[in-house]
Amino acid sequence: xxxxxxxxxxxEEAGLLALTGRGDREAFRLLYARYSAPLFSLAVRFVxxxxxxxxxxxxxxxxxxxxxxxFDSRKSRPFTxxxxxxxxxxIDHLRKRRRIPASAPLxxxxxxxxxxxxxxxxxxxxxxxxxxxxLSEALAKIPPDPRRALELALxxxxxxxxxxxHLEQPEGTVKSWIRRGMLDLRTILTNSAP
Amino acid sequence: xNPQLEELACLYVLDRLEPGERSIFxxxxxxxxxxxxxxxxxxxxxxxxVRALPQGEPPGGSLADIEARIDLNPAVGASxxxxxxxxxxxxxxxAEFRINQLPSNGASGQARRAVSLWVPVLxxxxxxxxxxxxxxxxxxxxxxxxxxxxxxxxxxVGLDSQQSxxxxxxxxxxxxxxxxxxxxxxxxxxxxxxxxxDLPVKLGSNVRSGRGYALFDPASGQGFIGVRQLPAxxxxxxxxxxxxxxASGQAREAGVLPAAGSGxxxxxxxxxxxxxxxxxxxxxxxxxxxxxxxxxxxxxxxVVLGDPRTF
Numbered sequence: 026x027x028x029x030x031x032x033x034x035x036x037e038e039a040g041l042l043a044l045t046g047r048g049d050r051e052a053f054r055l056l057y058a059r060y061s062a063p064l065f066s067l068a069v070r071f072v073x074x075x076x077x078x079x080x081x082x083x084x085x086x087x088x089x090x091x092x093x094x095x096f097d098s099r100k101s102r103p104f105t106x107x108x109x110x111x112x113x114x115x116i117d118h119l120r121k122r123r124r125i126p127a128s129a130p131l132x133x134x135x136x137x138x139x140x141x142x143x144x145x146x147x148x149x150x151x152x153x154x155x156x157x158x159x160l161s162e163a164l165a166k167i168p169p170d171p172r173r174a175l176e177l178a179l180x181x182x183x184x185x186x187x188x189x190x191h192l193e194q195p196e197g198t199v200k201s202w203i204r205r206g207m208l209d210l211r212t213i214l215t216n217s218a219p
Numbered sequence: 220x221n222p223q224l225e226e227l228a229c230l231y232v233l234d235r236l237e238p239g240e241r242s243i244f245x246x247x248x249x250x251x252x253x254x255x256x257x258x259x260x261x262x263x264x265x266x267x268x269v270r271a272l273p274q275g276e277p278p279g280g281s282l283a284d285i286e287a288r289i290d291l292n293p294a295v296g297a298s299x300x301x302x303x304x305x306x307x308x309x310x311x312x313x314a315e316f317r318i319n320q321l322p323s324n325g326a327s328g329q330a331r332r333a334v335s336l337w338v339p340v341l342x343x344x345x346x347x348x349x350x351x352x353x354x355x356x357x358x359x360x361x362x363x364x365x366x367x368x369x370x371x372x373x374x375x376v377g378l379d380s381q382q383s384x385x386x387x388x389x390x391x392x393x394x395x396x397x398x399x400x401x402x403x404x405x406x407x408x409x410x411x412x413x414x415x416x417d418l419p420v421k422l423g424s425n426v427r428s429g430r431g432y433a434l435f436d437p438a439s440g441q442g443f444i445g446v447r448q449l450p451a452x453x454x455x456x457x458x459x460x461x462x463x464x465x466a467s468g469q470a471r472e473a474g475v476l477p478a479a480g481s482g483x484x485x486x487x488x489x490x491x492x493x494x495x496x497x498x499x500x501x502x503x504x505x506x507x508x509x510x511x512x513x514x515x516x517x518x519x520x521x522v523v524l525g526d527p528r529t530f
Binding site: 050057061062063064065066067069075078082083086087090095101102104105109113158179184185201203204207208210211214215 | 222225226229230232233234235237259260261262263264265266267268269270271272273274275276277278281282284285286288289399402
């Protein structure tokens with residue numbers, strides 16, 4: 026698994042964001058080179074097809090360009106900041122779309138993003154299956170209830186209340202499951218890091 | 220660590236906290252190194268999780284497309300005007316006070332995107348900012364703003380057809396500039412729009428018609444007003460927003476609400492930074508006025524939101 030950028034990398038990326046905020050196009054391109062693939066993959070996971078994911082990716086990088094100036098490294102890591110932008114953009118998109126193709130929990134053995142079945146999407150799905158889905162492998166190690174709650178919190182547009190309704194559980198239970206799932210995921214991903 | 224704190228930390232990193240929870244959490248975060256360390260770990264976990272997804276590469280032309288979009292409006296970034304400034308598309312740039320509609324849907328708009336990063340108002344999408352009515356507020360007639368108390372806050376006003384109720388919503392940190400103020404206000408306005416029950420001001424249940432809320436940051440002079448179910452309006456009439464200085468009793472028109480159809484909408488407004496505005500208690504009212512009435516006239520029409528006994 027590619028390591029999460031260490032502090033040095035995060036510092037470097039914060040510097041790139043600062044330069045981007047001052048209009049440095051080259052710094053912006055470097056950020057794109059680092060972030061585009063994971064953010065694109067996240068968008069595919071959310072919306073279930075590469076076409077919409079590409080549009081969302083473009084929206085997000087325009088936002089990154091325009092808002093790099095307000096990034097505060099004391100509050101979050103650069104990549105987390107970008108991920109949050111992408112997640113919010115995807116959630117907004119899905120809520121507008123009024124359908125939930127990617128909100129179902131990710132099966133433990135499902136390697137492909139939801140909705141990838143034909144054409145370019147189909148090819149991507151095939152490639153995704155060939156490339157082991159390390160997240161699914163990690164999630165499979167989490168007990169079922171916390172895993173389902175965490176997956177919905179990670180990759181759906183549902184609010185907390187909607188997640189609770191979907192899982193037919195009290196909101197407090199769902200919050201507890203999300204906590205359990207997230208802490209388990211932390212342990213699993215940390216232990217599996219090279 | 221307290222499991223509830225761990226729970227909040229997880230929900231915080233997953234961006235699943237309600238605004239009130241987030242505010243409380245962020246207030247605690249800088250004072251609790253253990254909690255801050257957990258948040259950092261969880262952020263790292265989120266990053267690892269995203270990188271552990273099946274990785275796909277975006278199409279090769281994406282970066283070029285992004286840069287082309289950026290080039291359409293290159294005045295961005297730190298050296299550019301503030302995002303709030305960029306949003307102005309109103310043809311009367313000298314107006315001191317204006318209202319911009321945040322549409323609930325619509326086509327993409329560069330200006331809207333400039334301020335949409337943090338805001339749940341994104342739920343209304345990347346949309347063209349429709350500049351609507353403009354009013355001029357002679358705020359010099361209002362008392363100057365006193366220094367904002369040590370604790371930063373925004374004013375929240377709940378409005379219905381019979382009354383207004385006001386409170387101060389404390390913020391976890393001072394809003395460092397107009398952009399931060401706008402983003403925060405927009406975020407709160409969007410949250411309250413989606414979930415009115417979270418408003419810190421509660422309105423009476425005996426609401427004949429129409430209700431709304433206003434958020435105002437006296438430090439930046441910016442605000443939002445959300446209205447719902449305003450009664451149908453006759454041709455030649457329009458809704459006007461007024462700011463009332465309750466100390467002096469002076470009311471000034473703050474702009475025109477373009478609420479039509481459903482009588483609902485969420486709008487931003489601001490007082491030009493050069494204007495020293497507003498002190499003590501501000502209140503907000505919406506009346507129905509003749510469309511041709513002068514902008515600076517006193518309210519004469521029926522109050523549809525706010526306390527009708529005020530005028």
